[in-house]
Amino acid sequence: FDSYVGRSPEHRGRNARVPIPFTELVDQMWKFVISVYQNRPHRGLVRREHPGRTFTPNQMYAAAFEASAGIPLPLTEADYVGLMPAFSRTLRSDGIHLQNETYDSPALDQIRTHSGKVEVRQDPYDTDRAWVRHPQNDVWIDCTARSVRLSALPFGSTVSQRLAATAPADDPHAEWAQTFLDSETRRVKAEKITKRHTSTTNRDRRKQSPKEAKSTSRKRTKAATEKANRRRDELPRPAAVEPAPLAPVSPIRNHPDDYKVV
Known part of the structure; x- marks a missing residue:
C-alpha cells in the first residue's frame, strides 16, 4: 500500500510520500487482531485431550469459560x-x-x-x-x-x-553550541584518562627497573604528544593579513616656466 517502505526500492508503495495517519494504523492493527490473530490456530494453544491439534485464542477462551463458572458480560x-x-x-x-x-x-x-x-x-x-x-x-x-x-x-x-509539512529549520547557533559542548566533553574525558594513566604509571614506576621505566616514559611522552595534536583546533583560521606598503611619494619639481614672485 501507499508509503510502505519495504525491504528494497522495488518493494515500496506506489507513492512513498503519502503518510499514513497513526490512528488509521492503530485501527488496522486492531482489525488484524480481531479478524485474523484471534481466529488463527497457534502452536502454543494445545490441550491434553486432543494431542496433535492446535486451537485458536477464541476457542481456548470458550473452552476455559465452559470449564469454570462465570457470566459473560459484554464490554460497555x-x-x-x-x-x-x-x-x-x-x-x-x-x-x-x-x-x-x-x-x-x-x-x-x-x-x-x-x-x-x-x-x-x-x-x-x-x-x-x-x-x-x-x-x-x-x-x-x-x-x-x-x-x-x-x-x-x-x-x-x-x-x-x-x-505538518513544514520542518523546523536548523539553527546554526544550536549546532555550534552542540559542537562546542561535544569538543569540551571529549577534552575533559581525555584529561581524566591522562590523569588516571599518569597516576597508574607513577605507581608502577616504583616497581619497574630503570630500563623499563625509561621505555615507559618514552611511550607516555609519545602518547601525550599524540593526544595534544588531536586536541588542536581543527577549524581553519584565516591567515594574518599584513598592511600593504604605501607607494613612494615623488617630490614635486619646479617647472622652469612657472611664475616666480621676486
Whole structure:
C-alpha cells in the first residue's frame, strides 16, 4: 500500500510520500487482531485431550469459560473508557487542558462551575477526544480537541497540512553550541584518562627497573604528544593579513616656466 517502505526500492508503495495517519494504523492493527490473530490456530494453544491439534485464542477462551463458572458480560463504552489512562485536571472556562491540547464540549457547561479537579481519560493512540467523568452521576462526557474543531473552519485543514509539512529549520547557533559542548566533553574525558594513566604509571614506576621505566616514559611522552595534536583546533583560521606598503611619494619639481614672485 501507499508509503510502505519495504525491504528494497522495488518493494515500496506506489507513492512513498503519502503518510499514513497513526490512528488509521492503530485501527488496522486492531482489525488484524480481531479478524485474523484471534481466529488463527497457534502452536502454543494445545490441550491434553486432543494431542496433535492446535486451537485458536477464541476457542481456548470458550473452552476455559465452559470449564469454570462465570457470566459473560459484554464490554460497555463506560468500561472501555475506564480502562484508559487517567488524568486529574481542573475544569477551566475554555475546557480541559491536557498534553498541549484543549478539549471542550457543550455538555461541560453544567459542571463548568465545579470546584476542584475532575477525572479525565484519554486513549494514548487517539488524541482527538477525551472523556471527563461527571462529578455527580459518574457519566463520561465526550470532549473533542480544539484542533479538530478548528479544522472545520475555512482554511483550517489547509493550515494544518502546511504546518505538518513544514520542518523546523536548523539553527546554526544550536549546532555550534552542540559542537562546542561535544569538543569540551571529549577534552575533559581525555584529561581524566591522562590523569588516571599518569597516576597508574607513577605507581608502577616504583616497581619497574630503570630500563623499563625509561621505555615507559618514552611511550607516555609519545602518547601525550599524540593526544595534544588531536586536541588542536581543527577549524581553519584565516591567515594574518599584513598592511600593504604605501607607494613612494615623488617630490614635486619646479617647472622652469612657472611664475616666480621676486
